[in-house]
Amino acid sequence: MKAVVTITRRQEIADPEGATIQRALVDLGYAEVDAVRVNRTVEVSMPGRDREYVLSAVRGMCEKMLANPVMEDFEIEILD
Amino acid sequence: MKAVVTITRRQEIADPEGATIQRALVDLGYAEVDAVRVNRTVEVSMPGRDREYVLSAVRGMCEKMLANPVMEDFEIEILD
Amino acid sequence: MTVGIVAFPGTNCEQDVAYALESLGAKTVTVWHRESSLDGLDAVVLPGGFAHGDYLRTGAIARFSPIMAAVEKLAAEGRPVLGICNGFQILCEAGLLPGALIANRDLKFICRPAHLRVESTDSILTRAATIGQVLTIPLNSYEGNYVPGPEAPNAVLRYCDPDGNVTEAANPNGSAEGIAGIANGAGTVAGLMPHPERAIEDFMASTDGRVLLESFIASVEATPAGVASG
Amino acid sequence: MAETLHRQLGMTDDEFTAVNGILERPPADPELAMYSVMWSEHCSYKSSRVHLGGLPTDAPWVVVGPGENAGVVDIGDGWLAALRIESHNHPSFVEPYQGAATGVGGILRDIFTMGARPVGLWNQIRFGDLSDPHNRYLFNGVVAGIAGYGNAVGVPTLGGEVEFDPVYAGNPLVNVMCLGVLQEEQLVLGTAGPPGTVAVLLGAATGRDGIGGASVLASASFDEAAGAKRPSVQVGDPFEEKKLIEACLDLYDRRLVVGVQDLGAAGLSCAASEPAARAGVGMDLNLDAVHLREPDMTAPEMLMSESQERMMAFVAPDQVEEVLAVAARWEIEASVVGTVAGGDRLRVYHNGQQVVDVPAASLTDEAPILRRPIARPDWMDELWKRTDRQADVPIDVALLGLLDDPALGDRSWVYEQFDHMLFLNTVHGPGRDGSLIRVRGTSKGLAVSTDGNGRVCQLDPRRGAERLVYEAALNVAVVGARPLAVVDNLNFGNPEKPEVMWQFTEVLAGLGAACEALGVPIVGGNVSFYNETDGQDIYPTPVVGLLGMAEPIPSLPEPVTGGMSMLLIGPEQTDNLAGSAYQRVVRGALGGRPTRVDADQGGRTIEFAIRLTHVIHGAVLHDISQGGALMAAVELLIAGGVGAHAEFRSVEQAFGEDPHRFLCLVPANRKPEVEQLALEVGCRIEDIGMTGGSDLTIAGPETINIPLERLRDVWANAISARMHGAVHE
């Protein structure tokens, strides 16, 4: 089983990287781009385990390590 | 309109971040985690433009700047 | 003979490179990335730093700066083009050198001297060195892990141990085949992760950076004046 | 409504009453917001102010003392140096990477606000034990944050300190110091200038970052509510700061500003009121002109926002256009947000309405002053008496234990993550004693050492503080520099406890006495209270940052090789292990009373070290601090890859950390020169051995023999093995 975790920085937390890319895209000629946010996805593979198990394990990983509870939210999707 | 670009590093290219997280998860007690890959998503907002336009513009951004053809693939999803 | 040193927003080694090249007898001028011409200059260095904060990917945004068209033109004329650290990353992103640089194997920034073995002397970076020579030059990077593209790169410097052996243990950042520096086929465009300008005076980690910078200066002098410098 | 609001903002009822008194009416919400942040402990120093007055701050070379954004001293030939230290303890506990990163960003702004180019950074970081994964996470994140910001902003990190002690587990300490260099005529102050002067806000857009950070995060204790305080996390953007540095230095070069104030704690509230108060003027501030990251911010939010990478420049009206052009050149945003007004009122407008009308100086000068109760802890005597000595282990076991300690072993795991070579001036970088950088265009070198020692200060805050000043001075002396100025960062527990206030006043007495005796002024500092978790206070942990100057820069020390005499310099009496690393690692319990500084001996030792570096070319010097003389010797041997035969009279002589001692290694045939010099200065020298071979042999009460390789391996892994595989975020 594989889980894909999408980790997003909360809207009110600054995203200097996104802001810099936005300006760069405008410079590149895409004047209509008014906002860019950068996030991460983490693909975790745990072979030989069932959906239930993977979901709860990955939630634990997110809470403990993968996501930063201070500024990020996460969403888990189970593949296969 | 918003587009979410998922940029994935090709399988054969090393992912030091994924590898480090995998080791750390095993250390944390998740011994079954046998692989981790970290990818990035870039959310581009282009208000007042239609789907077609955004899709083709964002494809252009990816080809030029958002993804590196030497090591990355990209996928575009249009939201709203 | 004048060397242009390009500064992008976030570049921070431009003064250091200027100081080092001038102390070795070259004339330099700093060029802001918004400029579009390098006319009158005989060679160009893209120095280290964090152009555009290294956001998105290192070098990814800088390669679209107006000055890069002029850098490409200079390279096409066969004039010396050197990228150091972030400059190397930018040259790769711009396609002037093959491959890419990703995060160090251990996900740590590395600031310490590295041993390098000279693999080829057919480049603007190494013409004054000898093959097999071991140089000690400081690294200063988070994304120094070289990933080759489809074709094999022309490696001019590899990480090695103090005796010149290229081993995995001597590889500080996980670079493919221990690559620390490469050149294009003609040897006129070169890039390296370590900082030769940080190894030029007695109080520094070594003075081995001189041989690389002297190679570069000699290459500039040896390249016949082209249309650009007319 | 307002009644509950002031408490939510961390204000007491008395403070609220005081605001009513000043305004002669109840404050509006935006006004209350401003008072709450400006009168917070962090910004107003309300618990510490009455005690800070007694510090020695004067010397002929002091150009700017405490009170401005940074202290400035004259280093001769038209050159000045600016220095400042700050804490970012609570933000780093909440979010280690961003907390440490924004700490670096903040201290840099304090320096380039003065017109100086920042040339070096130092950090002093303290955590709980590394056996706990959470402490590893915090340590890893803090180091990565300092690296991530400092490296990218393009200022070298030249040294610092790392300590581990369970007392910091619930409250890590992250202090950062910055040094800048400028030419005399470049000095800029944080003044608003005459009426008519225009306020231009430069740099990052304003968002809801760290709202209430100063009052909520830095001025209150930590408990289970830490999670609830999380939304105020600020994200650092070193790229923006790099552009801001270059833009500001360019503005100064072109003489385009009257004054500058950085936006740190308390954001716009501070940047508008402090410069106005300093200049004795009023100010009209238009929030509608502020460039925002989030469009729908309220006036209190804008006034309290602690968004990073912003500066306020005060500009003559006819130069505004040029200032905006310089900002554009460096690709930063700039907004004209205010005008200096006659009178003394600070008026703020939002959506075209006036929302604040207060005396500007009341925010800064009329902040409450507290005289908190002070009481010597009743456990002090108990602690002094506790010298219970368990059976000591053999000297080699003790030595290996110390080498394996992460606070004593190889710290390159930390400092190799920091760019410490940028600008090509680093003569002595991190790794041994004080750092030394050359000042190009002069023959001068500037040296910095930062030192703290919570355990010794817990045992005797006054003596501990004195010792820190002497230790820092000796650390710069061994690289050839003469002490010039001090900045201090006072990390303490909860000031509402009389015992903590006692520790605080004792530390100030010690700092003052030592600086007085050495003739070194204190030109700035920072106070961080409320470093406690669940009622447990940290040790009193003052950190001293000392700047010294070497002129000329002495020749480099020779590499350590065989055939060198190992000379121990310092007083004979070295019988005290109170607060030492040996006591912590080998014996466990903290106790005893640390040895006092001896001003006469201390002065001589410093003088001798300076003379040695300049007279005996190539001599190798190393300050003796944690781990004692034996540890210092082993560090030199490891660096040189050579063994030695050494002799120690006692465990105390080998591992004691009494002040005023250092090691000097010279080729054996040059020993008489050192002895001659020692005689002239009046310092005692003891020959403790000779380098050579590949083992360390220690003759003493017991004779032991350890291969240097073994010592090196243990030392090299002290941090790296414990941190292997740690990740941040």
Ligand SMILES: Nc1ncnc2c1ncn2[C@@H]1O[C@H](COP(=O)(O)OP(=O)(O)O)[C@@H](O)[C@H]1O
């Ligand atoms: N957090 C840190 N950042 C950078 N350098 C550090 C850090 N901690 C320690 N170092 C460096 O390691 C060396 C040894 O530190 P320390 O033993 O505290 O020195 P001393 O005892 O001489 O004051 C010093 O050069 C110091 O600058």
Ligand SMILES: [Mg+2]
């Ligand atoms: Mg120290």
